Amino acid sequence: MNRFIRSTLVAVTALVATGAVAAGKYSPGASDTEIRVGQTMPYSGPASAYAAIGKAQAAYFQMINEQGGVNGRKITFLSLDDGYSPPKAVEQTRKLVEQDEVLLLFNSLGTANNTATQKYLNAKKVPQLFVATGASKFGDPKNFPWTMGWQPNYVAEARVFAQWVLKTRPDAKIAVISQNDDFGKDYLRGIKEVLGDKAAKMIVLETTYEVTDPTVDSQVVQAKSSGADVLMNIATPKFAAQIIRKAADIGWKPVQLMTDVSASVGAVLTPAGLDKAKDLISASYLKDPTDARFKDDPAMKAYYAFLKKYMPGADPKDSFNAYGYNSAANLIHVLKTCGDDLTRENVMKVASTMKDVELPLLMPGIKVNTSPTDYYPIAEVVLIRFDGQQWQPFGDVMSGR
């Protein structure tokens, strides 16, 4: 009797299994009714301001589910806290892959955290899609075919900055103050690539700071004494604000280009002093939700409606909300295109053959493009200038590919 029940069970399971195969091809984490998506995000710890991204994405997937899901499948979004600590990110990522069996990892945040999980995910052949960092090392399909970036990477942005300086001030004397880590080094690399032979002559000072330095006053003083007329401010928010303020305080007014990492009016320019930040130049690829020109833009209207319904109380000016909204839209595009072939291989195939994909909040003219040898989905930016109140885009879309 016992044996009978068991064999019947086996038969039934086999039937169900073959039924599933008939409807679609699946890797773990996908089925006829569900797609499981994993993520690690700093909901606690020093970088928890970024948590807004994960929350916006969860809200976006909720909206998609209420609209019927992706080709009839609901998204189950498992976004876990890693406290911005790489060992914790590894632990949570393993849990997501082995216990929760997610189809893919999506937009996990932090350079160090993604570095820590990259080898594991590639060995397991689990897609590590659209990592939330601008480090250029996450677009290396030859060595890490399962890892893909998303936002414009630091090298791309540096290239655009250098192109602009070459075009508008070919005789510029450039001083670079950068953070002494992968982030700062990516930038230096991009700048030097574009300047080429002229780099030695044009860059009159390269100086760095450590994140443990209480102030960067000394570096700014050094940069001023170098006689430079262009300053590259390659710093994270606190230090970027210090650089802007110190330069103004010692009466130095170079053309200042600042990384988009710190281009927040609320978190950087206000502490530095809005008058001191006037004429600062940075780069952007997302539409500014506060910009009056996009007031009647249908995508912007949809974004505001989304915030109102799914994230009441969220600050529309917080650029992290827009970031989460847009990256989630990109993932949904990939999953929709996959159709009924929701294997991990197909997810990577679709993600690496995106052609001129438009996302709701990308600046006009910027599109998502990838190829099996180019794992940098967004590589164009628009330069922006701070007018003392808000950022104003100027010039054409510039490519950093």
Place this chain on the structure above:
Amino acid sequence: MEAFLHQLFAGIATGGIYASIALALVMIYQSTHHINFAQGELAMFSTYLAWTCVEAGLPWWAAFVLTVVASFVAGAVIERVVMRPVQHAPVLSVVIVFIALLVILNSLAGWIWTYTIKTFPSPFVMPRALENPWLSAHEAGSIGVTLAVLVALWAFFRFTRLGLAMRAAAQNPVSSRLAGIRVGQMLMLGWGLAAAIGAVAGMLIAPVVYLDPNMMAGVMLYAFAAALLGGIDNPVGAVLGGFIVGVVENLAGAYLVGTELKLTVALALIIGVLVFRPTGLLGRRTVVRV
């Protein structure tokens, strides 16, 4: 030459920052013979209190006084509630408690006030006659306040009975108790004073480095170097050490070793002092009779 002067004054200004925190370290060491690793976070937390008061519309100096008093009380309470139970525990346990305090205060501040940097206003205005490109009003003002705290502290330990009693309680609790000193109260007082001095330091530092929960991480490293260099039991030495570390670090960073090795200069100083002159420049050698 102008560049050199700029670097020199930038060094003196940051030296003042290190000196003010080093003073708090000396204070706690003088009264408990422990190095409080959470000193910086206590100062940071106090500064957030001051910021909250200023945001609520209080004048700067009122917020200052209120914060110093509140920090004094909080310091004393922490001693009574957290430190007293581990009074007789081995030194490692005490260190662990300090580190726990550090982590708790840091996370608590992040939870309450978020990790976004905030501006903290400065109360100092430079008279027009003294305006110069090297030293801002705030830098000059905070050096002045640090020196004033130093004089007060030195006089307190040197000339008052209470100061003498505190030193005695730290150095030899058993004999002090026999001589009628209430050792427990002295410890509470020491913690309170250290927290109050830390609060002053925090409010002087925040306008320069911005207010965020991690504002003290780097400062503490240099303050340790300063306190050790000057002599961990001597307030004058700590302040002198602060200025020396600030200037040496800046000049070495700009002209000798490059900015990448600035922090290494501070660590080399710590190790150098410990190896060659463990008592620091002005510290007193203690001789123990066996």
